Amino acid sequence: MARQVEGVLHAPLESALLKRVMVTSPKATKTKAERGQNIKGAFEVNRPECVAGKNVLLVDDVFKTGVTANEAAKTLKKAGAGKFIFLLWSEWLWGKAWIGN
Numbered sequence: 001m002a003r004q005v006e007g008v009l010h011a012p013l014e015s016a017l018l019k020r021v022m023v024t025s026p027k028a029t030k031t032k033a034e035r036g037q038n039i040k041g042a043f044e045v046n047r048p049e050c051v052a053g054k055n056v057l058l059v060d061d062v063f064k065t066g067v068t069a070n071e072a073a074k075t076l077k078k079a080g081a082g083k084f085i086f087l088l089w090s091e092w093l094w095g096k097a098w099i100g101n
Helices: 002-009 032-039 067-078 091-099
Strands: 018-020 043-045 056-060 084-088
Touching (some): 032 067, 056 067, 067 084
16 A cells, blocks of 8 residues: 555655554454553554654554554654654545545
């Protein structure tokens, strides 16, 4: 997904900047508040020098309550990132958006 976005935006891709450092329990049956507690502190930035002072576009294919994206943003901001933008890139959405169904 990120490679496709990189090609469209002509922007450099740095993959695997976020690393999950904590095992979390499945989120499917949790409330938004429970999901937030479950994911808190779950990430760290692998290479802080790659995000310090830079705007970051995080590409993912799943968005339900936003707590994971929010925790990722907090982690990136702590590492010195500038603006944080989340892009939901889903083959299902992409197909529906362009086919018009």
